[in-house]
Amino acid sequence: MSEALVTVRSPILVLPATNIDTDQIIPARFLTTTSRSGLGMHAFADWRYGPDGQPNPTCSLNDPRAQDCKILVAGDNFGCGSSREHAPWALHDLGFRVIISSSIADIFRNNAVKNGLLPIELPAHAMRVLLDSAWGELEVDLLGSCVHMPDGSKLSFAIDAFARHCLLEGLDELGYLLSREDAITAFEQRLG
Amino acid sequence: MSAAAKTLLDKIWEQHIVSPETAAEPAILYVDLHLIHEVTSPQAFAELESRGISLRHPERCLATMDHSTPTLAQLPGGGWAEIDGSAAKQLKTLEENCRQHGIQLLGLDSPDRGIVHVVGPELGATQPGMTIVCGDSHTSTHGAFGALAFGIGSTEISHVLACQALLQRKPRSMAVTLSGRPGPGTSAKDLVLAILARIGVDGGTGHVLEFRGEALASLSMAGRMTVCNMAIEAGARAGMIAADATTYAYLEGRPKSPVGKAWEAALEGWSKMHSDPAASFDREVHVDVNNLAPMVTYGTNPGMVIPIDERIPQPEDESAAKALEYMNLRADDQILGKPIDLAFIGSCTNSRIEDLREAASIMQGRQISSRVRTLIVPGSESVKRQAESEGLDKVFLAAGAEWREPGCSMCIAMNGDRAEPGQYVMSTSNRNFIGRQGKGSRTYLASPLTTASAAICGEIRDPRELLREEMSR
Numbered sequence: 001m002s003e004a005l006v007t008v009r010s011p012i013l014v015l016p017a018t019n020i021d022t023d024q025i026i027p028a029r030f031l032t033t034t035s036r037s038g039l040g041m042h043a044f045a046d047w048r049y050g051p052d053g054q055p056n057p058t059c060s061l062n063d064p065r066a067q068d069c070k071i072l073v074a075g076d077n078f079g080c081g082s083s084r085e086h087a088p089w090a091l092h093d094l095g096f097r098v099i100i101s102s103s104i105a106d107i108f109r110n111n112a113v114k115n116g117l118l119p120i121e122l123p124a125h126a127m128r129v130l131l132d133s134a135w136g137e138l139e140v141d142l143l144g145s146c147v148h149m150p151d152g153s154k155l156s157f158a159i160d161a162f163a164r165h166c167l168l169e170g171l172d173e174l175g176y177l178l179s180r181e182d183a184i185t186a187f188e189q190r191l192g
Numbered sequence: 193m194s195a196a197a198k199t200l201l202d203k204i205w206e207q208h209i210v211s212p213e214t215a216a217e218p219a220i221l222y223v224d225l226h227l228i229h230e231v232t233s234p235q236a237f238a239e240l241e242s243r244g245i246s247l248r249h250p251e252r253c254l255a256t257m258d259h260s261t262p263t264l265a266q267l268p269g270g271g272w273a274e275i276d277g278s279a280a281k282q283l284k285t286l287e288e289n290c291r292q293h294g295i296q297l298l299g300l301d302s303p304d305r306g307i308v309h310v311v312g313p314e315l316g317a318t319q320p321g322m323t324i325v326c327g328d329s330h331t332s333t334h335g336a337f338g339a340l341a342f343g344i345g346s347t348e349i350s351h352v353l354a355c356q357a358l359l360q361r362k363p364r365s366m367a368v369t370l371s372g373r374p375g376p377g378t379s380a381k382d383l384v385l386a387i388l389a390r391i392g393v394d395g396g397t398g399h400v401l402e403f404r405g406e407a408l409a410s411l412s413m414a415g416r417m418t419v420c421n422m423a424i425e426a427g428a429r430a431g432m433i434a435a436d437a438t439t440y441a442y443l444e445g446r447p448k449s450p451v452g453k454a455w456e457a458a459l460e461g462w463s464k465m466h467s468d469p470a471a472s473f474d475r476e477v478h479v480d481v482n483n484l485a486p487m488v489t490y491g492t493n494p495g496m497v498i499p500i501d502e503r504i505p506q507p508e509d510e511s512a513a514k515a516l517e518y519m520n521l522r523a524d525d526q527i528l529g530k531p532i533d534l535a536f537i538g539s540c541t542n543s544r545i546e547d548l549r550e551a552a553s554i555m556q557g558r559q560i561s562s563r564v565r566t567l568i569v570p571g572s573e574s575v576k577r578q579a580e581s582e583g584l585d586k587v588f589l590a591a592g593a594e595w596r597e598p599g600c601s602m603c604i605a606m607n608g609d610r611a612e613p614g615q616y617v618m619s620t621s622n623r624n625f626i627g628r629q630g631k632g633s634r635t636y637l638a639s640p641l642t643t644a645s646a647a648i649c650g651e652i653r654d655p656r657e658l659l660r661e662e663m664s665r
Contacts, residue, residue, distance in 0.1 A: 018511040019393055019493050023625040028606040032260050032278040034234035034285050036346070046627050051613060075511065077394040080427055080493075081625060083329040084232065085345035103394055106363075106429050107329060111345035160361065161216050173347075177355045178245070180211065180220060184357050187210040187222055 002116035004170035007141050008097045013060060013069035014134040020074055021081035022108065026090045028082075039086055040093030061094075065135050071098040073130045079108025079119075088112045098140050100147070102127045113163040114173060118142060120157045142168055197470035200434050201365045201400045204340040204465070208323045210357055218359040224322040226352045227308050228255035228295065230286040231606075232327030236349035237289040247293045248356045254317055255290050256298040257283055258307045260607050263569050263596035272300075279607065293353075306572020306598040309333035309540035313417065314574050316446025320435035320462040325352055330540045330622065331430075332423040336416035337443075338435035338465050340400065343424065363400045363429040364474035367467075370405035372482025377656035379550060380415030381542060381620065381639035383407060384422040385487035385497045390479045393495035396428030399475065402467060403433050407481050413442040414546040421541045422622050425494040434466035486655055489624045489637040490527055491515035496624075500528060500642065500654050518626055519634050528652050530636075533615040535566040535647035536629070537640055538596075539603035542620035543571030545578045547640045552584045554644035554658050555591040557665075561650030566593035567609060569601040593647070605630045618646040 030042040047059050055062045072091065078101035079087060088111045091099070099112060100120045109119045118140065122130070129149060130138070139148040142164060146156045166173060198206075210220035233255075240247070247253070260279035262272045275283075283300070290297035298305040304315060309330050312318040318334045324341035325331060327349045334341035344358065351358055368387060387403075401423050408416065416433050423431025440459060443449045450458045467473075485499035492515040498505065506523045507513035516523065521530070537543070537551050548570065560566050568588050570576040576598055579585055585595045601609040603621035605628065611617045613632025620643050624635035638646070641655040648658065 016510070017514070018509065021493070021623075021625045023623070023628050027627055027631070028604045029631075031231050031606055032276070032282050034238070034278075034282055036235045046631055051632070077397070077427065080393060081329065081623060083327060083331075083343035083345055085235070085327075085347060088345075103397060105394070105427055106397060107343055107345060111347065114345065114347040160218070162218055162359070165216075173359050174239075174243075174245075174351055174354060177220070177351055177357060177359060181355070183211050183220065184222070184248075184355055188356075191222075 002170050002172070005097055005116055005118055005167045006143055007139065008070050008118070009137065009139040010070035011065060011068055011135045012071045012073045012130065012133060012138050013066050014131055015060065015072065015074045016131050018075035019077045019080055022079060022084050022087040023081055025079070025087040026084065031084060031086055036085070036089045038093065039090035040095070043090035043094045060134065067095070070096055071100065071138050071140060072096045073100045075131070076102045078104050080105040083107045083111070085111045085115070088115045088117045092117050100130060113167060116167065116170070118167055120147065120159070122147065122155065122157060126155055197468040197472070199365045199467040199471045199473060200338060200402055200432060200465060201340065201363070202471070204321055204323065205362055207321065213361055218361045220357050221323060221360045222357050223325050223352050224252065225312070225317055225324045226253045227312055227324065227326035227331065228253055228349070229259055229308050229326070229328065230257050230282045231259045232346050233289065233349055234282060234285045235346045236327070236353060239347070239350040240353055245354045247353050250294040252356060253295045254312065255286060255295050256305055256308050256311055257286060257300060259600045259604060261300065261599040262607055263599045263601045263609055265597055303573050306574065307540045307543060307600055309417070309421065310543060310571030310575065313337065313413065314446070314572055316443050316449035319443065319449070319458070320439060321465040325358065329424045330421050332428065333417050333421040333540055335420040335423065335430050335432035336413060337439055338432060338462070340430055340432065342430040364398055366396060366399040366401050366428070366475040366477065367473040368401050368403050369476070369478050370403065370407040370481050371478060372407065372480050374407055374481050374484035377486050377641055377654070377659055378484050379639045379641060380411055380418035382484055382487045383481055384419045385489070385494070385637065386481055386484055387479050388422065388425055388495045389487070389497045391426050391477055393425060393493045394427040396423060396426035399428050400430045400432060401426065401428045402473070403431060408433055409436070412546055413438060414544040417544070418541055422494065425622060435462050486639060486642045488527055488642060488652060489635070490519065490521055492518055492624055492626050494622065494624060494637060497637070498527060500652070502527070528654060530652045531616065531650060532564060532618045532636065532646050532652065534611050534617040535564055535643050536569070536602040536617055536619040536621065537643055538567065538569030538571065538601050539621035540571065540600070541622045542640050543569060543575065545575050547620065548575065548579050548584050549582070550640040551644040552587045553662070554641060554648060554655065555593065556587050558591055558648045560592035560647045563650050564647050566647045567596055567602055568593050569596045570598050572598050591648070602629050604628070605633070618643045618652065
């Protein structure tokens with residue numbers, strides 16, 4: 001069970017790099033945890049901190065304005081690489097509720113929607129606008145499946161109906177699967 | 193096209209549908225085999241515990257320890273060096289979870305332990321036509337047996353533990369057909385790197401790739417696993433190769449393979465698990481691998497890859513330029529001759545006995561460059577025993593390499609095996625991401641032959657050169 005996500009309005013944090021992999025989002029050395037909480041402090045650790053452990057002043061994640069950002073806009077193929085759910089856990093813990101990219105890797109997207117993190121894919125022309133709109137205010141409306149762009153226009157996005165339903169209601173899929181136990185049992189009986 | 197013609201994906205999918213997908217709801221897909229390791233499972237077990245849910249089918253689970261395990265031998269008095277408190281807790285947590293729920297665990301003392309994607313096939317747990325999942329993206333490896341195998345997150349692990357099923361939309365299908373005969377000094381790794389060069393690191397997103405063509409039919413199961421292993425590096429949901437006589441020969445007599453009448457029945461079923469000749473795919477890609485040269489990456493994702501005798505290409509965009517900057521490489525330079533500090537031969541991509549034999553064929557009678565540290569990490573205890581029975585360990589040690597215990601080791605660098613900032617590693621693993629092999633590390637991905645050649649020479653060298661020398665020796 002996670003909190004319901006209906007509308008998110010916030011400034012956007014822009015990471016223009018393409019192919020941001022999950023090793024960037026949460027380096028493997030932080031994966032020896034047995035917990036899913038508290039990972040935000042390690043999110044993008046090697047981008048945010050220099051070799052001496054001091055914050056890197058050129059990293060936008062260290063900008064004071066980043067504190068208020070719930071929407072992350074990133075270059076193509078965001079979340080590629082490993083299946084670690086620690087990536088969406090860390091981003092959520094850092095305060096993000098929406099990830100927007102022209103393409104989001106399959107496993108990351110699957111993991112995100114199970115953790116109250118809305119993945120949105122937008123076409124290249126919209127991405128060009130957003131990648132140029134760092135810190136600008138954006139409104140994401142999951143109920144209407146649309147993004148209110150900085151110029152006032154409204155842009156629809158596609159999202160799996162079931163994922164949308166779960167995010168809007170803050171439902172988790174395990175409850176749903178457990179409710180279908182009879183079907184699973186019937187399938188197993190057919191298997192023999 | 194015949195209406196009845198189906199792809200291998202279609203056939204496996206249909207056999208595992210508990211309930212079909214609709215616009216409103218995904219399908220419920222039954223899972224035959226659930227592989228488990230220490231890093232991504234503790235949160236899933238904790239979720240079940242907090243909700244008081246028991247495991248549906250512990251006998252369909254197989255657990256191993258690989259990611260955070262040490263690769264140095266156990267200390268004389270027992271216990272392990274280089275294992276920190278949190279890694280130790282993670283391993284202990286897996287032990288407790290497996291004991292509590294009755295799951296077979298290949299623990300640190302098991303003679304069958306190893307990397308999850310090496311031991312599943314070794315034990316015969318991985319079989320054609322199955323659905324196989326694991327909280328690990330390289331689960332695609334098992335597709336080499338004609339199975340539908342894919343990585344899942346920890347929440348989905350809890351779903352499989354509780355229900356032996358997952359909510360899934362059916363992925364699209366993509367045929368990747370290789371034509372031609374690769375050149376000398378190449379192996380499966382070069383094939384899959386060539387595929388990545390062709391389709392890119394997100395070319396497979398949303399798709400299951402079925403690899404086909406003559407170059408694959410002649411590959412051993414180890415080679416096929418190498419190819420399917422890196423399907424995920426194209427962003428694919430899974431990779432697969434239809435089972436054939438090579439697959440059956442590999443599986444016969446393995447501990448978890450069916451025997452007797454069950455084996456005959458299994459063969460009968462498996463023989464149908466291939467794409468029908470008239471089946472159509474959502475996408476089809478052809479990759480010409482005729483005269484393929486050894487491949488090596490030069491950037492910070494596996495799609496940034498070139499034949500070893502070509503020059504580093506001009507960056508296409510700012511991210512590619514940053515990748516070159518991180519690697520401290522210049523466009524138009526040759527990749528040949530670039531120095532390396534470490535060589536790593538191992539990982540779920542290239543740690544099987546065939547891979548070690550290739551590396552040994554280069555190292556036999558040669559000395560590793562004094563400026564290179566070389567780690568050779570077998571994929572499993574079984575691979576280690578086999579290598580030692582063939583004397584490969586002696587070849588490696590005589591050449592100056594370190595012969596380690598099985599595990600993921602420097603592929604993911606979370607067990608203490610890692611490169612230092614700025615160091616160059618040539619690696620047989622699967623990811624050259626920034627910092628993947630240690631903070632600030634720089635990775636060149638290549639085959640075991642190419643990696644062993646670089647270890648010997650202290651710089652990137654064409655393995656065909658060393659193989660020629662060997663023939664004239």
